[in-house]
Amino acid sequence: MTAILENTAPVRVSTRRDFWRGVRRVLRRKPSRIAGVVILALFALMAIFGPMVYPSPLPRDDDALYAAPSLAHPFGTDFEGTDVLALVVTGARYVILTGVATAVIAVALGTALGLVAGFHRGRWDSVLMRLTDLQLTIPGLPLLLVLTTIWKFDSPLEMGLVLGLLGWGGVARAVRSQTLSLRERGFIEAARGLGLSTRHIVIRELLPGMAPYIAMNVLIAVTGAIYAQVGLFFLGVLPFDSNNWGVMLNLAVFGGGALTSTAALPYLLAPLLAILLLTLGIVLIVDAMDEIFNPRLRED
Template sequence: MRFASDLWRILRNDKGALIGGIIVAIYCIVAIIGPWIVQVGNDQDPNNAYLPPSLTHPLGTDALGEGVLSQIIVGARPIMIVGVLAAAIQVAVGVIVGLVSGYVGGVVDGVIMRITDVFLTIPGLPLVIVIASVIHTSNPVVLALVLSITAWAGLARAIRSQALSLRSSDFVEAARLQGVPLRNMIGRQLLPNVGPYVAIHFLLGITGAIYAEVGLFLLGIAPISGTNWGIMINLAMSQGALYTTDSAFYLFSPMAAIVILQVAFVFFSRALDSVFNPRLRVQ
């Protein structure tokens, strides 16, 4: 309850963070209920191709006369699912690796950190592109795993540094003397103390995963199936959106949806940062 009250107080004082939180909440609601209340593929009419915005189609239509807004709404769910899954995988792997490495130390720490260093030096995006082109799937779980293949390493190193500092603290020493098992030591003693950093990293991890996912669909590496924002941009580009104004709204609408979501996440993460770091709070 203390966390919720602090967050609400900060959101009231920081209008940017409040707006960001509202936008994130709206996107989440749209992703959850959007495909249930909006259907795509039912109102296609080539005679209405590339219509400008109107009351019937607020964001215009695509090459088949399908409303762009309905595609934005339906396409939010697959994009958000992969983004959240990828961020969750990054956080889970990074936290476990970092806490175990920092707390156990010794040879275990040395081996884990050398492996982590290897993943840090691998160019993440080219590796993701290569793997995605080989497996060629749009399965959200598989895509999330691919997008997370190197993204956990930076978090693992940061968590390890915090675990090293916590290892010599009084409460950890007391728990060790009481014979607390490693699993409980990590889960109950160390994890709560790195929670704030993990929460912020999770939010920002969603933004990075969404950008990478959209890029895979834009490049045609992930197969085009269903509707999502990356596929919309891909189709708009393939239909000559860079050379004609007819498909401008079809191209820029999903791009705008992505940018707005990313900015909202950044602003909302500022509120979380202020909750966990009182010196950053807006007075």
């Protein structure tokens, strides 16, 4: 048994090296995937540095209300004469931070519970899966509507916490299934035969094998969180204390009449374009990851 585990070390190093070669090969095969990386990097920079680039509060021009797109204002201005591009850039931080916080919480909880349930099975499995089934039956939108009456969600982390606690059930189910498959593999049996602790087996043996699947779930959870929070702000059930894309959509449609007048149309299209581009970037990255981690999908 000792010889088996000792021989796995150079194999893992070689596998890791081959993995990164495969990543570069998959990205180069389709330029659209490189575009996905660029798009995500651009939005990450917007979230980090956007509020630093544009002053707070944003300048207003009372003589340029709903101004048409121009070199000075590529997406025009809003009902207060504020540059729409500046609103999109500064609003990216709330949206993306909420998405990342939601993904981290949902995937971390779901992965932890799924690993424990799938590895231990028995009573642990029954209890945790019943808890997961209960979570999956909770209606997310009605609960969020109720919470908005007592919670203002001023911070993106607060919003991410609630969305994350409402979104871990599906991840837990999927991770449990993966764990049940991996726990019967030879390297797990070898680790058990050596008397290694359960913590070591789960963290050092099982978790790395599930890292690709977990990474894909993180990106998918980010997309779902973006739609959820933007939808809540668009419906007007959350206070407009923070600048974000959902607030822009609400004000453009219900305040500016963007659906009936062309004056506020750029104010409506700018956040929609931002959401579309961010979703496109995530989809392209998930497509690349799917091919990287699924050899059957790789092209010759």
